[in-house]
Amino acid sequence: MGERGSGKALVMAKRDLGAFARHLAASYLVLAPIVEGGVTRFAVAGVDDIGGFGDRESVPAPSKRPLKEVFFPQEEVLLAFDAGGKVEVAAGAAAPADEVTRVAFGVRPCDARSLTLLDLVFDAADYKDPYYVGRRQGTAVVTFACTEPGVACFCTSVGGGPSDEAGSDLMLVEAGESYLVKPLSARGEGLLRGFDAVREAGDVELAAARDAEARAVGRVARDVPVDAAVEKLAGAFGDAVWEDLYRKCLGCAVCTYLCPTCHCFDIGDEATRAGGERVRNWDSCMFPLFTLHASGHNPRPSRKERFRQRIMHKFNYFVENNGRVACVGCGRCVENCPVNLDVRRVLETIAAL
Amino acid sequence: MGQATIRDAGANPYMPELATITQVTRETDANDVKTFRVEFRDPSTWERFRYMPGQFAEVSVFGVGEAPISITSSPTQQGYLEFSVKKMGQVTTALHYSSEGTVIGVRGPYGNTFPVADMQGKNIIFIGGGIGLAPLRSLINYVLSDEHRGEFGRVQIIYGARSSGDLVFKGELERWGARADIDQVVTIDRPEAGWSGRVGFVPAVLKEVAPRPEGAVAVTCGPPIMIKFVLSTLTELGFAPEQVVTTLEMRMKCGIGKCGRCNIGSKYVCRDGPVFTYRQLLEMPQEY
Amino acid sequence: MVTGDSRAEITQRLRDIARDLLERGEVDVFIGYEEGSLPLRTTPAFITRPDDVSRLTWGALCENNLATYLPKFEGRVGVVVKGCDVRALVNLIVEKQIARDQVKIVGVPCQGVIDRRKLAGAVGEGPPVRSVEETDGFIIVRGSGFEKTIPVQEMLSPACATCVHPVPVLYDLLAGDEARSRGACPREDAFAEVERFAGRNVEDRFAYFAREIERCIECYACRQACPLCYCPECFVDRQSPKWVGRWRDLSDKMVFHLGRVLHTAGRCADCGACRRACPAGIDLRLLSKQMEKDALEFFGHEPGTDLEAAPVLATYRREDPDDFIL
Numbered sequence A: 001m002g003e004r005g006s007g008k009a010l011v012m013a014k015r016d017l018g019a020f021a022r023h024l025a026a027s028y029l030v031l032a033p034i035v036e037g038g039v040t041r042f043a044v045a046g047v048d049d050i051g052g053f054g055d056r057e058s059v060p061a062p063s064k065r066p067l068k069e070v071f072f073p074q075e076e077v078l079l080a081f082d083a084g085g086k087v088e089v090a091a092g093a094a095a096p097a098d099e100v101t102r103v104a105f106g107v108r109p110c111d112a113r114s115l116t117l118l119d120l121v122f123d124a125a126d127y128k129d130p131y132y133v134g135r136r137q138g139t140a141v142v143t144f145a146c147t148e149p150g151v152a153c154f155c156t157s158v159g160g161g162p163s164d165e166a167g168s169d170l171m172l173v174e175a176g177e178s179y180l181v182k183p184l185s186a187r188g189e190g191l192l193r194g195f196d197a198v199r200e201a202g203d204v205e206l207a208a209a210r211d212a213e214a215r216a217v218g219r220v221a222r223d224v225p226v227d228a229a230v231e232k233l234a235g236a237f238g239d240a241v242w243e244d245l246y247r248k249c250l251g252c253a254v255c256t257y258l259c260p261t262c263h264c265f266d267i268g269d270e271a272t273r274a275g276g277e278r279v280r281n282w283d284s285c286m287f288p289l290f291t292l293h294a295s296g297h298n299p300r301p302s303r304k305e306r307f308r309q310r311i312m313h314k315f316n317y318f319v320e321n322n323g324r325v326a327c328v329g330c331g332r333c334v335e336n337c338p339v340n341l342d343v344r345r346v347l348e349t350i351a352a353l
Numbered sequence B: 001m002g003q004a005t006i007r008d009a010g011a012n013p014y015m016p017e018l019a020t021i022t023q024v025t026r027e028t029d030a031n032d033v034k035t036f037r038v039e040f041r042d043p044s045t046w047e048r049f050r051y052m053p054g055q056f057a058e059v060s061v062f063g064v065g066e067a068p069i070s071i072t073s074s075p076t077q078q079g080y081l082e083f084s085v086k087k088m089g090q091v092t093t094a095l096h097y098s099s100e101g102t103v104i105g106v107r108g109p110y111g112n113t114f115p116v117a118d119m120q121g122k123n124i125i126f127i128g129g130g131i132g133l134a135p136l137r138s139l140i141n142y143v144l145s146d147e148h149r150g151e152f153g154r155v156q157i158i159y160g161a162r163s164s165g166d167l168v169f170k171g172e173l174e175r176w177g178a179r180a181d182i183d184q185v186v187t188i189d190r191p192e193a194g195w196s197g198r199v200g201f202v203p204a205v206l207k208e209v210a211p212r213p214e215g216a217v218a219v220t221c222g223p224p225i226m227i228k229f230v231l232s233t234l235t236e237l238g239f240a241p242e243q244v245v246t247t248l249e250m251r252m253k254c255g256i257g258k259c260g261r262c263n264i265g266s267k268y269v270c271r272d273g274p275v276f277t278y279r280q281l282l283e284m285p286q287e288y
Numbered sequence C: 001m002v003t004g005d006s007r008a009e010i011t012q013r014l015r016d017i018a019r020d021l022l023e024r025g026e027v028d029v030f031i032g033y034e035e036g037s038l039p040l041r042t043t044p045a046f047i048t049r050p051d052d053v054s055r056l057t058w059g060a061l062c063e064n065n066l067a068t069y070l071p072k073f074e075g076r077v078g079v080v081v082k083g084c085d086v087r088a089l090v091n092l093i094v095e096k097q098i099a100r101d102q103v104k105i106v107g108v109p110c111q112g113v114i115d116r117r118k119l120a121g122a123v124g125e126g127p128p129v130r131s132v133e134e135t136d137g138f139i140i141v142r143g144s145g146f147e148k149t150i151p152v153q154e155m156l157s158p159a160c161a162t163c164v165h166p167v168p169v170l171y172d173l174l175a176g177d178e179a180r181s182r183g184a185c186p187r188e189d190a191f192a193e194v195e196r197f198a199g200r201n202v203e204d205r206f207a208y209f210a211r212e213i214e215r216c217i218e219c220y221a222c223r224q225a226c227p228l229c230y231c232p233e234c235f236v237d238r239q240s241p242k243w244v245g246r247w248r249d250l251s252d253k254m255v256f257h258l259g260r261v262l263h264t265a266g267r268c269a270d271c272g273a274c275r276r277a278c279p280a281g282i283d284l285r286l287l288s289k290q291m292e293k294d295a296l297e298f299f300g301h302e303p304g305t306d307l308e309a310a311p312v313l314a315t316y317r318r319e320d321p322d323d324f325i326l
């Protein structure tokens, strides 16, 4: 989003990361991966939480819960109404943001990239979702390049990578004892204003960062034939392969709720004493209720059709409509599926059809 | 298909316009279908709310929820909108309990429109079943309006319901039937005391009536099973798939291509539909 | 303690049994485990051709309860079950979700299942585990620059420690030697943990559940993984009456969790499927275990151990206590 930054790379010492976090916290609401009961999610981080990043060996691993909830929370009130028929946009929501007030800090490149996919849906040319767009405009994204990709990662197979810049405003890359600091937009540059522990990067740091990037790319365990799968999917709707692929699926919403690019939602009303609220919740195509008509007819009656929908939507329908796959290879669905139904294996199977 | 006009992209698309119910008409003997005439509380809303036959709106009962409902009135009838609603679940039941004076929410118009421009100069055959006549009615009244009647050829209406008590828009059916420029056949599934009209399922009656495909367009809406047989009968009668137009239903929430639940393949019924030609249906996955 | 190459032996036994059942046409599909796609995972395998039986495997990472695939199953099926898993299957037979003669129950005398969360704790933060080797009694995990050998017994699921029936109470074929199963937990000790918890004061207990349940994201993986949660329409999905609101605050989540526990009371035998499926790592066990204890104490009912016993909450006896649950 926004203009590109000057592109000039800077560096800061690793030990100054805490100071940088404090610098941000002085002017912005900082959201960072916070561990709650063993689950990492983006939440409002206290100065202590953020400051701590500087002391650790490296920033936290990818959050279990996806970045999307910073922009598209699991539940939110869209409208409030009173018994007299007055309807108002819920307080604080959907405000167009003229300035950046929040920073998402400690983001991973796959999550940052996911925003560019969500933009295609919520910031579309025909209808804009003001709740999402408002938060997006008001939030800068500070991303850390990955050095130690997880075992389920396959970002490099879907156009991303451990130091992919898509969706980020500022990118930090480990370079020995320093971080290479890359402003990627005017907003990213704005975050550095008044922070003087950065200087221009020298050749040594640039080389170190390049090395680290190459090493990380090499550690992405799997090359998934995504393009071949996308091609095959165009004719695979009626294929018998779905019969095999879906069988162990439990039909839960782990893969869709934790996916940073899944964006399906439900809207409904809740009555309150004063009137009521119109609430939006995440929803999942893996649930039978998702498509059930009031008449009882269900166009996707079994887990097979629902599982196929998830794969087809991400790797065929979305591509047809937007020219990109709706997956950033973050591996959350792979790691958290209760039955280890691995989307990478699914794509490999389809590519081999 | 006709393209919808898009509302101001800067506005909050989830914000409904307020409208007052001004008239409630009971349509069926079982009282499971009612037609609601509504007027916008703020007349300037009409500047934003320009619709064409085939489009729908998200109608809300505040505190209960929203449901997608076809606009059954024609844009040629100015100053109000009409929705015919079958009592099915939460929202539709709450609507049925609403009386004149109740304020409801309406957002839209959404979806594409019947391909009115492509229909110019052609004969039009309307084939409806049950409440499926609701979306067709908008186009029928548009075609029959004084402003537009000259743009289209002959009009044929084949309409059926389970019993005479389940026929909707009975007053209008009488008026249409009486017009010289319309051939109308109304049928019910089973014989009934006092019924002098046609008896038989819509697809069977369609076969008997056998409209000619030359220079014609067929427009159909009804229960899924009826649509299925109507499509094959029309093919038998020589209608090419692009001469047949229908309107589809999928569970919907947002109406604006975001919530993701109305896909059929890569198509969003709320945005790319609900109106599709049979040709388009043949190219889509059979998942509706 | 297990000795010898029992993992490999059991694997071989399972393959032989599966081949035999498929070849003789006694089952249409055989459900077991195969290697997963991640270092610490196995995954359910649906085998239909005798040639594919070599995919089957066995080990301490075979965590899923495969009985969850059986309600309303069409056709004849062979299924691998551990001691806890089969108790869910017994319930399914009693509740007429699957006919006894439709299913060939292939039991494994259980040596315990690894708790991946516990293992992750033992490995510690830092670079991820990239490969795992399971030897009898030990699990060796490796990643960039580290290797750790960890005794399996220390990494077992909490349910294993209190398991009273490690050898399946019902089976058609047993893939292994009963004597090699882990020792059964004496029944008196099985509820030590819930008793300890019940001893804490009410505020404490509420705070504990609140903290756990707060994290729930309503993904319903717990419900979907549970063999006993087979209702065509779950109460939380009902629109009228509506049990769970859209705000999804703690009270809504509580309604789901308490409802779930009550619906499985007297049926749940602590297979741990729900707890393992939960991406939020919520303690789904404690309340269920309390129900198991109540079923035993108040009704003398031990869930899933008797094909003839009617479900406790679906029967009434004059001597039933009336202070149960409510």
Ligand SMILES: Cc1cc2nc3c(=O)[nH]c(=O)nc-3n(C[C@H](O)[C@H](O)[C@H](O)COP(=O)(O)OP(=O)(O)OC[C@H]3O[C@@H](n4cnc5c(N)ncnc54)[C@H](O)[C@@H]3O)c2cc1C
Binding pocket: A292, A293, A294, A295, B056, B065, B066, B067, B068, B069, B070, B071, B083, B084, B085, B086, B087, B088, B089, B090, B091, B092, B093, B131, B134, B135, B248, B249, B250, B251, B252, B253, B274, C239
């Ligand atoms: C484009 C379009 C036009 C329609 N036009 C009409 C019409 O003119 N008259 C009429 O009576 N009905 C029409 N329907 C069907 C109508 O939308 C459903 O009967 C209605 O949504 C049921 O809502 P409920 O709250 O009463 O039912 P519930 O069972 O309580 O449904 C809950 C919610 O699910 C969704 N939903 C359930 N069933 C459907 C469905 N079949 N289609 C879409 N969404 C559904 C709605 O958002 C609804 O609020 C139309 C549907 C579509 C898609």
Ligand code: SF4
Binding pocket: A248, A249, A250, A251, A252, A253, A254, A255, A256, A286, A336, A337, A338, A339, A340, A341, C221
């Ligand atoms: S997480 Fe796994 S089991 Fe659950 S719906 Fe997704 S693929 Fe199926």
Ligand code: SF4
Binding pocket: A255, A258, A259, A260, A261, A262, A314, A326, A327, A328, A329, A330, A331, A332, A333, A334, A343
């Ligand atoms: S589909 Fe899986 S790997 Fe791809 S973005 Fe979603 S959660 Fe990540």
Ligand code: SF4
Binding pocket: C088, C225, C226, C227, C228, C229, C264, C267, C268, C269, C270, C271, C272, C273, C274, C275, C288
């Ligand atoms: S409630 Fe949990 S432990 Fe009990 S039977 Fe169901 S999945 Fe197993």
Ligand code: SF4
Binding pocket: C215, C216, C217, C218, C219, C220, C221, C222, C223, C274, C277, C278, C279, C280, C281, C282, C284
């Ligand atoms: S699996 Fe966990 S997060 Fe999902 S619904 Fe169950 S308790 Fe909640």
Ligand code: FES
Binding pocket: B251, B252, B253, B254, B255, B256, B257, B258, B259, B260, B261, B262, B263, B268, B269, B270, B271
């Ligand atoms: S109704 Fe939401 S995408 Fe069509």
